[in-house]
Structure formats: structure tokens, C-alpha cells
Amino acid sequence: MRKLEYIKKEYARTRTMPGKWYLSSCRYKFNITPVRIFFDMLKQRKLVGLKCMGCNHVYFPPKLVCPRCLTMPDKWVGLRETGVIATFTATYDKDEKTGELVPVPIVAVRLDGADTIYIVEMNPNIKFDDVYVGMPVKAKWRDGELQGNLNDIEYFDAIDDPAKSITEDAKAGGN
Ligand SMILES: [Zn+2]
Numbered sequence: 001m002r003k004l005e006y007i008k009k010e011y012a013r014t015r016t017m018p019g020k021w022y023l024s025s026c027r028y029k030f031n032i033t034p035v036r037i038f039f040d041m042l043k044q045r046k047l048v049g050l051k052c053m054g055c056n057h058v059y060f061p062p063k064l065v066c067p068r069c070l071t072m073p074d075k076w077v078g079l080r081e082t083g084v085i086a087t088f089t090a091t092y093d094k095d096e097k098t099g100e101l102v103p104v105p106i107v108a109v110r111l112d113g114a115d116t117i118y119i120v121e122m123n124p125n126i127k128f129d130d131v132y133v134g135m136p137v138k139a140k141w142r143d144g145e146l147q148g149n150l151n152d153i154e155y156f157d158a159i160d161d162p163a164k165s166i167t168e169d170a171k172a173g174g175n
Contacts, residue, residue: 035062037076043148045141049114051075060114061150081139082159083111088131103128109137109156118150123157136161 032039038061041048050062054071058079066073090103105128108117122131123140137156146152 030064034064034072034074038062039148042150042152043146045146045152047079047081047111047139048076049079049111051077057115058113059116060111061116061118077113079114080112083109083114083137083139083156085131085133085135085137086110086117087133090128105131107131107137107156120153121155123155126158130158134161134163 035050038048038050047060049058049060050073051058052066052069052071052073053075054066054069054073057066057068057073058077059066059073060079063073065071086108088105088107091106092101093104094100095102104124105122105126106119107122108119110117122137136159138159139153140155140157142152142154
């Protein structure tokens with residue numbers, strides 16, 4: 001388990017750089033070698049998370065440093081393609097015929113086995129009104145050869161929700 005002991009030293013060396021900085025024009029690079037396996041696995045239609053052995057948090061997508069305990073997560077764990085919607089919001093598309101604005105769900109999914117959420121699109125056939133927090137979903141991979149990035153998951157699709165049918169049975173029984 002690697003703790004980031006150097007962080008305090010880095011702070012000691014922080015300097016002020018006078019001048020005007022247009023940060024929006026900057027591009028930065030970072031070394032993805034430690035998380036290369038994540039992208040290689042995506043290309044094979046497999047999902048892996050990175051587990052922090054300091055606090056047991058599982059990150060998907062992986063993080064180079066655990067913001068909770070400043071340990072470098074280094075244990076890869078296999079994840080299922082299923083998860084639940086943790087939260088969601090809408091973007092709006094204009095219906096070309098009617099000119100009406102139609103809400104399109106953008107969802108944050110917590111994959112089964114992971115502790116973090118990530119933001120994805122839903123199956124375009126699913127209406128915004130049918131999306132709810134706790135909704136079980138499954139990743140839909142793109143067809144053909146994959147690129148080895150998160151875009152390889154085209155969208156998330158709704159799957160059967162046993163809890164929902166129980167709720168509906170209870171409602172029907174109550175009438
Ligand atoms: Zn941690």
C-alpha cells in the first residue's frame with residue numbers, strides 16, 4: 001500500500017507565478033500507465049474497478065490517488081455490467097416536428113461492486129419520466145471493434161427491477 005507521503009513536501013515547494021494565465025487554453029497530459037489495464041479490459045468488454053487498500057473504496061473509473069485517504073489504489077477488482085442509477089438529470093432535445101423540448105435522461109450509475117458513480121447516457125428509447133433513483137441498469141457495449149475507452153459503453157439499459165414489481169403488487173393488493 002503506497003501512501004502519498006510526498007504531498008506535504010510538494011506543498012512546501014509551491015511557488016507563486018505572477019502574470020496572467022489563460023488556463024482554458026492549456027492542455028495537460030498525465031501518465032495513464034498505472035491504469036492501462038482499465039482501458040485494455042474495456043476493449044475486451046470487461047469492467048474493472050480500482051480498489052484502495054487504505055479505505056476499501058472501489059473506484060470506477062479508476063483514480064490514481066484516493067481522495068479519501070491519500071493512498072494510491074492498486075488492487076484491480078472485476079465488476080459486473082450491472083448497477084443502479086444513483087441520481088439523474090435531464091438535457092433537452094428539440095422535437096423537430098412540434099418544436100417541443102423533450103427531456104433526455106443523463107444518469108449517474110453506480111456499478112455493482114463499485115463505490116463511485118459515473119455519468120452516462122441511457123438507452124434513447126427510455127423516457128425521462130420512467131427513470132428513477134435506484135433503477136437497475138446494465139451496460140450496453142458498442143457493436144464492432146472497441147476503442148478501449150469509456151465510450152465503448154454506448155449507453156445503459158433498464159433491466160428488470162424486482163423491487164418495483166413488489167411495490168406494484170403491494171399497491172394492487174391494497175386496492
Ligand atoms: Zn482510500
